[in-house]
Amino acid sequence: MSLRIAVIGAGPAGGLIAGLLAREGHRVTLGDRRNRAAMEANEDRSIQLSVSPRGMGALSAAGLNDSIKTRSIPLAGRVFHRPDSSLLSLLPTDSSWKNFSTDRGDLTGTILDWTAAASGLELRLGWQCIDLVRRARQVVWRDPDGGLKTEAFDLVIGADGAASTVRASLVRSPTIDFAKRISPWGYAELKMQPQAGPEGAPTAPFAPDAIHIWPRGEFFMVAFPAGDQSYRATLVMRHSHLDALRNSGETQAYLSRTLPDVVDTLAAPAVELNPDRLIPIPIVRCGRWDDGGFTVILGDAAHATAPFMGQGVNIALEDAARLAGHLRSIARVDDLGPALEAFSAERVPEGIACCDLSESAANLLLNLPPDDTDPDAGPLNGLNFKGAGYSEVAPLMLPGWQPQVYADTFPSLHRGPLPVDPSRLTEMSVAEGDTVIAVDDPSEALFILRQGQLRVDLPQESLRLTAPAIVGEMGWFGSRRRTAAVVAETPCKLDRLAFADLEALCRENPAGALPLVRQISDLAVERLTLRFHRAARYVLLVAGDQARAALLDFAGQHREDLGGLLLATDAVTAGVLEADAGLQVARRLQSPASAGAGASAGRLERWLELAETGQLAAALVFGEPEPAFRPMLQALEARAIPVHRDPADLAGVVPAD
Incomplete structure (x- = not known):
């Protein structure tokens, strides 16, 4: 059957x-909010990717693996740079492990060219999906001119x-667990220039057939060779450290x-070694990737990972190949439900495991491996070269591991072992x-x-x-008594x-x-900050120009109660509250009423982000x-966010927790 x-x-x-x-005969519309130039500009994204045999295996379903290999640089292993600039090379003995x-x-352009050549495919670049109407099986698009178009489909795939946006629609269901957070780590891109070789020919600054790694205890850097004899490096550091x-x-x-051996390879070290941000x-x-028959997500939409293992693109390509396999036997629209549910059940543990392993890999990259490390051993080799699943490797690296959406959301130990004299430690089991x-x-x-795993209650x-x-x-830091319980979930060794x-x-x-x-x-500090942001829930105040006097009167009567809440409102209303009522507003968002049609929709989306992340407790109107606020309020109600149109009902606004 041909599906839309x-x-x-x-x-x-x-x-x-x-x-x-x-190519299976379905009528496919492929849309992206970016145009072709923007897609290939790599703005704010790591330029070089490490495509493993896992990723190449997925590309082989399209016959693209050989083409990608010829346009790529094979990597024989890893080379670690010590602080004194000496090297530790870990090169597997199996030369096929690359x-x-x-x-x-x-990579994006090669796949896109192959895709666009398929009959039955419509490519829409510059088209943005702004929402799904799942009951009507419709997509709401914004075209390149800013116009809106609603279109019916049998299946929507969010990549x-x-x-x-597709996931935002999916997780409106109260039965789907979802967690999104920003890692305490960030990254900056550096480019190491080619060096002058014999007869002036450019040569790579380091061995051109390896991944190069600089572990530095408090941060690390990973560099990949590029086709122009340069190296593209990713400097990874905690945001607080750079600040x-x-x-x-x-x-x-x-x-x-x-990084003494890096400085001379940079075109502008004064700029590249002084980033203003990460x-x-x-x-x-995400605990489920489908809604039972209309929507499914994959790739970063389902499991955005830290880039510390170089697995993001590989698991995403594998998702695509596996989903195509599950849909191959579809004979009618009613068959979509079981196929999508089977895909989700198979891939959710893999996605969560990849996230957990990738985050834990930061600790490994901060420190040099021992000189006698076996280059043929290790979980990364199992993932890349031996076909091991992420959910197979996770229990080996993370004892007691289970696929939990909220797993490992508490900062652990991001800077390597504590620098403390072992004689002052008492071992415990x-x-x-x-x-x-x-x-x-x-x-x-x-x-x-x-060793092991603890639960903090x-x-x-x-x-x-x-x-x-x-x-x-x-x-x-001053707490005489413990305020949380800590229980061993697995056998543990502690100091x-x-x-x-x-x-x-x-x-x-x-x-x-x-x-x-x-x-x-x-x-x-990091843990306290994270706990505050997880608990932060805002109360949204909405008042038109004619109603701000009523808002001020209400604020004067309930100043003490409102002062204990995190308030969010537009900039104009915030100014009135702070100047005339003496209240502090925690979040100022631009009013959709103060923009044109295109900008209004963009501002509306930013207001809805508070609701999508669970940070919005209620709205007072x-x-x-x-008129520009009405779609927002309707969208909040559709997301089960209480919208109180009787401001006297303050008790319904104060979060219970």
Whole structure:
């Protein structure tokens, strides 16, 4: 049967699934909000990708693997750069074990050209999917001129990235678990220039057939060779670390000192070693990828991962090939439900495992491997070269691992082992189910988890910690009694560091204790910040020009109650509340009423982001809202966000938690 299918997002995974389905005889519309030039410009994205045999296997379904290989650089292994610029090479003995360094734009363009040549395929670049009407099986598009078009399809496939519109529609269902957060790590791109070789011919600055890695304890850098003899490097650092360096004015000096063999390869070291920001890394986990018959997601829309294992493009391409396989036997629209459910059941554990493994890989890349490391061993080789599934490898790397959407959302230990004298540590072993810390216990020590998995039971939620991790550090900052319980979910090995010993170390050797104190404090601040943002829930205030007097009157009567809430409103209303009512507004968003039609829709989407991420508790409406606000309020109600049109009902607005 020929289905009418919309694929949203024309990146590598979206292009591949669209081309495969079109060649199966389906009528496919492939849409992307970007035009071709923007898609290949690689703005704010890592330029070089590592395509593994897993990814090549998916591309072979389209017969594109050989074409991609000829346009890529084979990688024989990994080369680690020590701080003194000496090298540690880890090259597998099996010469067939190769990844391929591929330009992102080139990979996208090659797939897109192949896809566009399929009969029955309509390519719409510059078309944005702004919503789905799932009951009517419709897509709402915005065309390149800003006009809106509603169109019916049998199936919608969301391959539209970490900020997926298709996923936003899917997770409106209260039965689908979904978590999106921004990693504490970010990245900056550097380009290492070709060097002058014999007779002036350009040569690569480092061995051109390997992945090069600079582990530096507090950050790391990974570089891939490019086709012009340059190296494209990704510098990965915590946002808080870069902020501290920039505030001290030491960013360039610090990076020049820690990356001595890189400085001379850069065209503009004063610029590249002094980034003003890091590109954020979104992490997405989704507990189900389909709605039972109309919508399905894949790639970053379903499992945006940290790039620390180089797996994002490979698992996305594999998603596309596997979905095409599940849809191959479809004979009628009613068959879509079982096929999509089977695909989701197969791929959800793989996506969550890839996210968990990728985040944990940061700890491995921060530190040099031992000199006697076996280059043929390790989980990454299993994933890339031996066909192991992500959900097979995860329990080996993360003891007690289970595919949980909210897994590992508590910062663990991002800067490697604590710099502390082992003689001050007490080794402990605990069995599964044992309590490590109980609520109201005296705060006397922190614990370093070396092996296993712990559960932290906070008043409002439970979180998981996987080794290596620190727990119990909050007690050092003034809490005499424990406020959370910590339980072993698997057999664990820990080191106990008594606060008395920590304080003695600070007195005896303040300079030596400084890195230790800094690491503990950074972790505590990060955890407190994360807990605040997870708990943050805003109350949206909407008032038209004629109703702001009523809003001010209400604010005067309920100033104490409103002062305890996180308020969000448009800039004009925020100014009135802060100037005339003495209230602080936590979020100012541009009013959709103050923009033209195209900009209004974009601003509307930013307002809805609060609802999609679970951060919006309720809305209070004063008077008759401006016409531009009405679609937003309707959309909030459709998402089960309470919209109170009687402002006197303040009790219904205050979040219960």
